[in-house]
Amino acid sequence: MEPVATTFFFYLLSGLAILSGVLVITRKNPVHSALALILTLLCLAGLYLMLYAPFVAGVQIILYVGGIMVLFLFVIMLVNLERSQKEKQFNQQWVPGILAAVALGALFVTIYIKGDALFVRPEMRFPEAENTQQVGQMLYSNYMFPFEIASLLLLVAIIGAVVMAKKRI
Amino acid sequence: MPSFITSYLDKNIHVTPGQYGSPFWALVYILVVFGGVSLAVVCMNWLERKILAHMQIRLGPMRVGPHGLLQPIADAIKLILKEDIIPEGADRFVFWIAPMIILLAVFSVYTVVPFGPTHAITDMNIGILFMLGVSSLGVLGIVMAGWASNSHYPLLGALRSSAQMVSYEVAMGLAVISAVLMTSLNAEGTGTLSMIGIVQAQYAQHVWFIFKFFPLGLIAFFIFAVAMVAETNRAPFDLPEAESELTAGFHTEYSGLRWSLFMLGEYAAMIAVSSIAITLWLGGWMRPFPNLLSGPTWDLAFSFFPALTFFGLAGMTFYSTMRMPKHSYFRVQTIGLGAFGAVFALIGLILLLPGVNGRVQDIYWFIFKIAVFMYLYIWYRGTFPRYRFDQLMKVGWKILLPMGIGVLMLTGIVALRTELWDFMHEAIRRLVHV
Numbered sequence: 001m002e003p004v005a006t007t008f009f010f011y012l013l014s015g016l017a018i019l020s021g022v023l024v025i026t027r028k029n030p031v032h033s034a035l036a037l038i039l040t041l042l043c044l045a046g047l048y049l050m051l052y053a054p055f056v057a058g059v060q061i062i063l064y065v066g067g068i069m070v071l072f073l074f075v076i077m078l079v080n081l082e083r084s085q086k087e088k089q090f091n092q093q094w095v096p097g098i099l100a101a102v103a104l105g106a107l108f109v110t111i112y113i114k115g116d117a118l119f120v121r122p123e124m125r126f127p128e129a130e131n132t133q134q135v136g137q138m139l140y141s142n143y144m145f146p147f148e149i150a151s152l153l154l155l156v157a158i159i160g161a162v163v164m165a166k167k168r169i
Numbered sequence: 170m171p172s173f174i175t176s177y178l179d180k181n182i183h184v185t186p187g188q189y190g191s192p193f194w195a196l197v198y199i200l201v202v203f204g205g206v207s208l209a210v211v212c213m214n215w216l217e218r219k220i221l222a223h224m225q226i227r228l229g230p231m232r233v234g235p236h237g238l239l240q241p242i243a244d245a246i247k248l249i250l251k252e253d254i255i256p257e258g259a260d261r262f263v264f265w266i267a268p269m270i271i272l273l274a275v276f277s278v279y280t281v282v283p284f285g286p287t288h289a290i291t292d293m294n295i296g297i298l299f300m301l302g303v304s305s306l307g308v309l310g311i312v313m314a315g316w317a318s319n320s321h322y323p324l325l326g327a328l329r330s331s332a333q334m335v336s337y338e339v340a341m342g343l344a345v346i347s348a349v350l351m352t353s354l355n356a357e358g359t360g361t362l363s364m365i366g367i368v369q370a371q372y373a374q375h376v377w378f379i380f381k382f383f384p385l386g387l388i389a390f391f392i393f394a395v396a397m398v399a400e401t402n403r404a405p406f407d408l409p410e411a412e413s414e415l416t417a418g419f420h421t422e423y424s425g426l427r428w429s430l431f432m433l434g435e436y437a438a439m440i441a442v443s444s445i446a447i448t449l450w451l452g453g454w455m456r457p458f459p460n461l462l463s464g465p466t467w468d469l470a471f472s473f474f475p476a477l478t479f480f481g482l483a484g485m486t487f488y489s490t491m492r493m494p495k496h497s498y499f500r501v502q503t504i505g506l507g508a509f510g511a512v513f514a515l516i517g518l519i520l521l522l523p524g525v526n527g528r529v530q531d532i533y534w535f536i537f538k539i540a541v542f543m544y545l546y547i548w549y550r551g552t553f554p555r556y557r558f559d560q561l562m563k564v565g566w567k568i569l570l571p572m573g574i575g576v577l578m579l580t581g582i583v584a585l586r587t588e589l590w591d592f593m594h595e596a597i598r599r600l601v602h603v
Contacts, residue, residue, distance in 0.1 A: 031263070031316060038309065058298035066305030067335060073312050074331045077324065132295065133359050 010050060017043035028085055030076045038069050055132040185365075187280075187291020198290045202279050209539075210436040211241045217547050224551040235506035236489065251425035256318060259422065263317035268423070268430035271310035275434050277303045278441045283364045285454045285531030296364035297345060300445055301338075304400070307438060308334040311402075311409065314431070315419035326418030329558060330409035333399055336565040341396035343573030344389040347580045348449040351378050351386070354584055368453030375460045379450040382583050389576050390450040392569050397442040399565070401435065403546055405553035406561060413555075443542035444535070451538055454531035472526050475533040479517030486510030 016039065023036035041064045048057035111118065139147050177191045186194035215230070215238065222229025230237025255264055281296040283289040293299055308331055315327020352370035353360030361367060371377055379390045399406040410418030420431045447453060456471045487510045493503040519525055520533075556564070582589065 029260075031260070031313075035263070035313070054293065054295040055298070058295040058302050061302035062298065062305060066302055066308070066338070070305075070308055070312065070331050070335055073309070073316070074328065077312070077316050077328065132362055 009046070013043045013046045013050070017047070026089075028089060030079065031073065034069060034072050034076055037072075038065055041065050041069065053131055055135050183287055185287055185289045185291050187289075195290055198288075199280075202282075202284075202290060203276060206276070206279060206437050206440060207433070209440060210433055211245075213436050213439075213543060214241045214244070214432075216543070217550075220544070220547045221551050224548075235493065235502040235509070238506075238509065245429070248425055248429040253425045253427065254422075256320065256422045258319045260317040260319065263313050264422075267310045267314035267317060268427050268434065269310075270313065271307050271434040272430055272437075274303055274306035274310065275437045275441060278438075281364050282441070282444045283368060283448060283453055284535045286365060286369075288454075288532055289365065292363050292365045294361070294363050294366075297349065297362045297367065297445070297449070300364070300441070301342065301345065304438065304441060305334070305338060307434065310434070311419050314423070315409075318419075318422035320422055322415045322417070322421045323419050326409040326415050326421070330402060330419060333402075333406065333408060333561060333565075336562060337396040337399040337569070340392055340565060340569035340573045341400065343570070343577050344392040344396065345445075345449060347385070347389045347573075347577045348378050350577070350580050350584065351381050364448050364453075367448055368455065371452050372455060372459060377450060377452040377455075382580060385576055385580050385583065386450060388572065389580070390446065392573050392576070393446055393450070395564070395569060397446060398546070398549060399561070401438045401442055403435075403439065404550040405555050407555065408558055408561060439543065439546055440539055443539050443546075446542065447535065447538045454535045456530065456534050472530060473521075474537075475526070475529055476517045476520040478533075478537070479513050479520060483510045483513035483517060486513060 020036040020039040020043065024033045024040065027033045027036060041060065045057040045060040045065075048054075048060060173191065173193050177186060177189055177194045182189060186198055218240070219229045219237070230240040233239045233243045255261060278300050280290045281293055281299055283292070311330045311334075312327045315323040315325075315330070318324070349360055349362060349367070351360075351374075352367050355370065355373060361370065374381070377386075379386045398404075402409050408418075409415075410420065415421070420428055423431060452459075456474075458467075462471075486506060490503055490507045490510060493499055493506065520529060
């Protein structure tokens with residue numbers, strides 16, 4: 001079967017991701033920003049699919065788009081939008097901004113020119129169909145310790161949220 | 170005929186068009202599934218009113234066509250012709266795009282619904298994750314619709330809806346994981362997330378997962394069955410559109426065609442989540458007892474079921490035709506009902522043809538199971554009173570979620586019981602020797 005993941009799709013997805021990423025910061029209305037962010041996250045899921053990582057793409061949609069962004073919208077809808085419309089959207093710190101942009105641009109140009117020499121060209125170690133199984137096995141063997149630390153961190157965050165939200169425990 | 174049409178028709182091909190890589194046949198399947206689901210939604214519209222009416226000892230729609238059979242068409246015409254109102258101060262773009270997002274999310278889910286081992290648009294190795302993820306996009310549409318209307322009832326409805334869906338997705342996910350865990354109980358010890366793979370695992374293990382590790386599978390199925398009613402915003406969990414409190418909830422400000430898109434999305438979502446439940450726990454496209462009652466004789470016996478169903482429907486229709494009033498005013502309606510019965514009988518006859526018969530078996534059983542679920546949905550609506558919002562949250566977080574975690578852990582323990590037993594045996598032996 002011919003690969004569907006062509007260069008065209010890569011440029012389409014990354015172009016859309018960049019465009020909606022710009023929209024996130026330029027829209028005045030926070031709800032529109034959140035919607036643009038959702039589009040960015042969906043494009044990233046598509047890029048993960050192109051990297052032959054279907055499991056990561058599925059989890060990206062379930063967690064970020066279906067879970068976190070819904071909570072984002074939930075909170076934004078309760079905020080008084082009238083006031084945020086009048087607030088100044090960008091600050092005037094031109095010098096640090098230009099410096100950061102130049103540094104990032106230089107990094108991109110370097111990688112574009114000398115990327116092949118700097119990085120090892122990745123080879124696909126596992127077929128696409130085994131992606132989920134491999135992620136599971138890695139999490140429970142090689143990366144057991146970081147995985148457990150991350151889950152402990154989340155547990156602490158949950159308890160912290162409950163402690164802050166509840167007056168009387 | 171060109172080769173891109175004929176190549177997939179080879180008898181040796183036993184994969185879906187998506188896996189085979191045939192865009193033409195994939196498109197045909199997409200159109201068939203889209204049309205079929207839309208037709209099913211129209212039928213559900215009529216059936217729901219009729220069944221609810223009969224449960225409440227009413228007649229339901231009776232005026233448009235015999236027994237109100239043409240009522241859905243009349244409704245569709247009314248909705249299309251109605252004025253399309255966008256309220257003052259609404260966010261026009263978001264208001265416009267919200268119903269589209271719901272429809273897009275719901276119909277994308279059907280890409281992986283397995284109506285049969287080859288009768289699916291495609292099979293993905295993350296099938297169930299894809300279904301859960303994409304169907305969770307529907308809540309975005311509801312939230313956007315509620316917010317964009319710039320009105321109080323829709324906003325409250327949208328807030329309720331997002332809280333409800335996010336809470337019940339957790340319990341739903343845990344129930345699904347315990348079923349996926351069961352697929353890994355084979356020689357290789359690797360499970361699958363592919364929808365077709367899950368049904369094949371049930372075939373290989375000679376049991377529907379609802380009966381596996383009784384009662385663990387049953388409890389997981391129960392959790393999913395409750396959560397899926399909450400996910401689709403249906404009674405008794407229809408708080409986002411509770412009529413007595415919120416007029417019509419998140420779609421209060423919608424009218425005409427846009428409103429009908431919401432309805433289409435709701436019913437299509439009901440069919441989609443039912444098909445997840447059927448695939449995971451009720452054996453998907455398999456007929457009852459595919460292993461126990463196997464062999465050509467039983468195959469032949471079960472192959473009559475599709476035709477028998479349609480003959481039964483035709484018989485019921487003819488019976489009603491005979492009971493129509495004999496007055497000349499009802500003549501056209503009586504003839505129409507008779508013709509409707511004749512169509513059912515004709516479909517039944519076509520399903521008896523040997524070439525057709527073998528191919529529709531799996532589709533028939535899958536749709537039969539969906540029909541049972543749809544009837545249950547209507548039955549719930551006719552039976553249960555609506556939950557209060559705090560009760561809803563309590564059921565979700567304090568009952569279903571702990572149950573889901575418990576079932577998941579117990580499933581794991583039971584699945585690995587021999588390994589665990591050996592491990593403990595070894596541990597005790599070493600302790601004693603020390």
